Amino acid sequence: MKPADVYRDPERVRRLAARLAATVHRPLRFMEVCGTHTVNLFRFGLRAMLPPELEVVSGPGCPVCVTAAVDIDTCLAAAAHPEVEFATFGDLVRVPGSCGTLADLRARGARVTVVHSPAAAVALARAEPGRLVVFAGIGFETTAPLTAAAIVQAAALALDNFCVLSFHKRMPPIIDRVLGAGHRLDGLLCPGHVAAIAGRRAFAPLAEVYGLPGVIGGFEPADIMLALVRLAELAGRGAAAVENGYPRAVAENGNPAAQALTDRVFIPADAPWRGFGTVPGSGLVPREEFARFDARRRLDLTPRKMGSTGMEPAAAAVSEPAGCRCGDVVAGRCRPPDCGHFGRRCTSTAPVGPCMVSAEGSCAAWFRYGNDGE
Amino acid sequence: MGIDEDMERVTLDHGSGGLAARELVRRLFVARLDNPLLAPLEDSAVLPPIGGRLAFTTDSYVVDPLFFPGGDIGLLAVNGTVNDLAMRGARPLALSLGMILEEGLEMEILARVADSIAAAAERAGVPVVTGDTKVVPRGAADKMFINTSGVGVIADGVEISPRRLQGGDAVILSASMGDHGITVLAARAELGFSGTELKSDTAALHRMTAAVIARFPGAVHALRDPTRGGVATALCELAAAGGLELEIDEIAIPLRPPVRAAGELLGIDPFFLANEGSCIMVVEAADAADVVAELRRHPEGGQAAVIGRVKSGEPGRVVLHTAVGGRRRLRPLTGDPLPRIC
Numbered sequence: 001m002k003p004a005d006v007y008r009d010p011e012r013v014r015r016l017a018a019r020l021a022a023t024v025h026r027p028l029r030f031m032e033v034c035g036t037h038t039v040n041l042f043r044f045g046l047r048a049m050l051p052p053e054l055e056v057v058s059g060p061g062c063p064v065c066v067t068a069a070v071d072i073d074t075c076l077a078a079a080a081h082p083e084v085e086f087a088t089f090g091d092l093v094r095v096p097g098s099c100g101t102l103a104d105l106r107a108r109g110a111r112v113t114v115v116h117s118p119a120a121a122v123a124l125a126r127a128e129p130g131r132l133v134v135f136a137g138i139g140f141e142t143t144a145p146l147t148a149a150a151i152v153q154a155a156a157l158a159l160d161n162f163c164v165l166s167f168h169k170r171m172p173p174i175i176d177r178v179l180g181a182g183h184r185l186d187g188l189l190c191p192g193h194v195a196a197i198a199g200r201r202a203f204a205p206l207a208e209v210y211g212l213p214g215v216i217g218g219f220e221p222a223d224i225m226l227a228l229v230r231l232a233e234l235a236g237r238g239a240a241a242v243e244n245g246y247p248r249a250v251a252e253n254g255n256p257a258a259q260a261l262t263d264r265v266f267i268p269a270d271a272p273w274r275g276f277g278t279v280p281g282s283g284l285v286p287r288e289e290f291a292r293f294d295a296r297r298r299l300d301l302t303p304r305k306m307g308s309t310g311m312e313p314a315a316a317a318v319s320e321p322a323g324c325r326c327g328d329v330v331a332g333r334c335r336p337p338d339c340g341h342f343g344r345r346c347t348s349t350a351p352v353g354p355c356m357v358s359a360e361g362s363c364a365a366w367f368r369y370g371n372d373g374e
Numbered sequence: 375m376g377i378d379e380d381m382e383r384v385t386l387d388h389g390s391g392g393l394a395a396r397e398l399v400r401r402l403f404v405a406r407l408d409n410p411l412l413a414p415l416e417d418s419a420v421l422p423p424i425g426g427r428l429a430f431t432t433d434s435y436v437v438d439p440l441f442f443p444g445g446d447i448g449l450l451a452v453n454g455t456v457n458d459l460a461m462r463g464a465r466p467l468a469l470s471l472g473m474i475l476e477e478g479l480e481m482e483i484l485a486r487v488a489d490s491i492a493a494a495a496e497r498a499g500v501p502v503v504t505g506d507t508k509v510v511p512r513g514a515a516d517k518m519f520i521n522t523s524g525v526g527v528i529a530d531g532v533e534i535s536p537r538r539l540q541g542g543d544a545v546i547l548s549a550s551m552g553d554h555g556i557t558v559l560a561a562r563a564e565l566g567f568s569g570t571e572l573k574s575d576t577a578a579l580h581r582m583t584a585a586v587i588a589r590f591p592g593a594v595h596a597l598r599d600p601t602r603g604g605v606a607t608a609l610c611e612l613a614a615a616g617g618l619e620l621e622i623d624e625i626a627i628p629l630r631p632p633v634r635a636a637g638e639l640l641g642i643d644p645f646f647l648a649n650e651g652s653c654i655m656v657v658e659a660a661d662a663a664d665v666v667a668e669l670r671r672h673p674e675g676g677q678a679a680v681i682g683r684v685k686s687g688e689p690g691r692v693v694l695h696t697a698v699g700g701r702r703r704l705r706p707l708t709g710d711p712l713p714r715i716c
């Protein structure tokens with residue numbers, strides 16, 4: 001058996017499922033805050049193996065989903081500049097802002113290019129010296145170091161036609177927001193990717209401040225089931241502790257080099273979240289030293305309205321897609337099927353909101369893998 | 375103006391219908407595809423009378439890149455259309471070949487594709503009997519697009535259609551899943567990925583399907599080749615068209631480790647990856663084991679396996695029993711399509 005197969009061994013997963021069923025004696029509600037957990041719980045069919053009394057809801061763990069409409073409007077304003085080549089991960093292209101998507105703007109002639117890494121955006125800037133490449137930086141502690149590295153590289157190359165529109169976000173402040181606002185949770189399945197960078201200790205306040213159990217989980221089926229078992233055991237004992245259920249990737253202090261890189265380039269700032277409003281200190285923006293790599297300081301990003309040939313000067317009021325409950329979905333306040341559009345007007349072919357656009361979004365996972373009412 | 379293959383590139387002249395165009399067709403295609411039906415180069419090929427129902431299909435090929443491990447656009451264009459006929463139980467008789475070329479395409483590339491088309495048609499035993507070539511200005515197409523249509527004959531008594539699905543039928547997959555789709559994606563430079571063990575599975579399946587249909591008369595209810603949209607989409611289409619539910623066992627599905635590994639790396643579910651050399655067969659349960667044994671006697675069917683069954687249940691639903699013992703729904707590919715893989 002190869003190393004990865006150990007964590008997909010059906011016998012092992014079945015034993016963990018049995019242990020979970022034996023551990024859960026009362027209704028429990030856990031939240032996961034990671035798109036990969038959202039997807040893998042479905043993709044491996046694990047939801048069908050959970051005891052009926054255990055509910056696992058998705059929280060604000062999908063970076064595209066938590067990006068506010070106002071930030072999409074900012075992307076549109078940036079991409080509308082004639083000299084700009086807007087470089088972004090694919091999902092963002094289809095997320096609607098107040099008056100359309102980046103794909104709509106591209107159809108009107110804007111240059112929007114899908115890249116697979118921040119480094120690819122730097123390469124694009126080097127290949128196209130005549131254009132200003134604006135990279136949309138998105139993601140949590142996991143991806144922020146990669147964007148930071150791209151900025152450091154651009155600085156070393158003295159590249160003048162590269163900058164970042166940062167929507168990077170930090171996990172601890174949003175967990176504070178979720179838990180500070182009168183929640184009904186019995187525990188948190190903590191994200192292994194974020195913890196690999198930030199360390200177990202970044203999640204310690206969960207127990208210390210909020211008295212809740214948390215377990216850091218990996219992403220293979222046995223990892224996820226093991227984390228749920230340990231979480232159920234902690235919750236059953238009423239124990240407030242944060243355990244590391246993914247020690248092969250997560251250290252107590254995480255990855256100090258990656259943290260240092262992020263710290264060197266970025267500084268925390270207030271940021272808007274879909275479903276939560278502005279959360280103090282939850283965003284990351286380039287430090288003064290890297291100001292010339294900050295799209296917000298280089299471009300006029302006043303929101304505009306989309307016209308037939310591009311963005312028009314008239315300012316638009318920020319609005320979310322009508323009837324879309326993504327804000328509630330990412331906050332764990334409702335399940336995707338509770339949204340009136342789910343599976344009707346909103347499908348993965350014709351998504352209405354970001355939670356259906358992003359492959360990691362909760363609505364997309366329910367739509368692709370969910371067994372209707374399940 | 376004469377045309378030599380050592381003339382470097384395709385020009386607009388070559389699609390003009392004039393002398394240059396005729397020369398291009400003769401040198402590049404007629405010489406290679408030589409057969410009595412094509413030779414007259416009349417406006418239509420005339421086929422001899424056929425004894426049975428006519429099956430007729432068409433498909434266009436826009437794969438990027440043109441060449442990839444295990445195949446190229448020409449091979450796909452022949453095998454794909456042959457397979458579309460085979461999936462109705464038809465014996466392929468003849469193909470047409472329409473080429474749209476971008477001005478500036480290297481003649482050497484065109485010659486390689488023509489070679490490949492000729493070899494594939496020869497191997498399949500299905501002649502290309504009529505064709506057309508157009509050249510569009512640089513930028514109006516990407517290098518080369520190919521359309522092939524095909525006609526075939528369905529023998530009396532052969533009735534292959536998802537409408538014949540019955541509760542209890544066995545679902546068979548004839549080859550490992552996802553090889554073509556992942557190979558083409560990995561061959562794209564922009565993904566920055568190199569997989570040395572990946573290879574497209576493109577193959578003509580008509581001999582294998584004909585052998586099964588002949589040996590098990592009436593037992594083969596439906597055939598589907600899981601090309602674009604992958605095995606998931608093909609299963610959903612079968613379930614929807616047959617008005618029944620399918621239950622699939624992930625653990626039974628042949629999947630080569632390098633395909634699985636590359637899929638994980640690129641974040642793509644192998645169920646959505648295109649296949650060009652496999653088919654899904656729905657057969658009577660009692661014959662399933664023997665059908666698998668027959669499939670495995672053919673080189674294209676060496677990995678054949680029963681992967682699930684038909685149930686009366688919710689029409690169109692496909693339930694996957696996952697390898698780790700869980701359960702979820704399989705849905706057709708939507709959104710995020712994987713463009714230009716065939």
Ligand code: SF4
Binds near residue numbers: 325336342353354
């Ligand atoms: S189903 Fe669609 S419209 Fe409803 S919350 Fe999800 S993304 Fe928004």
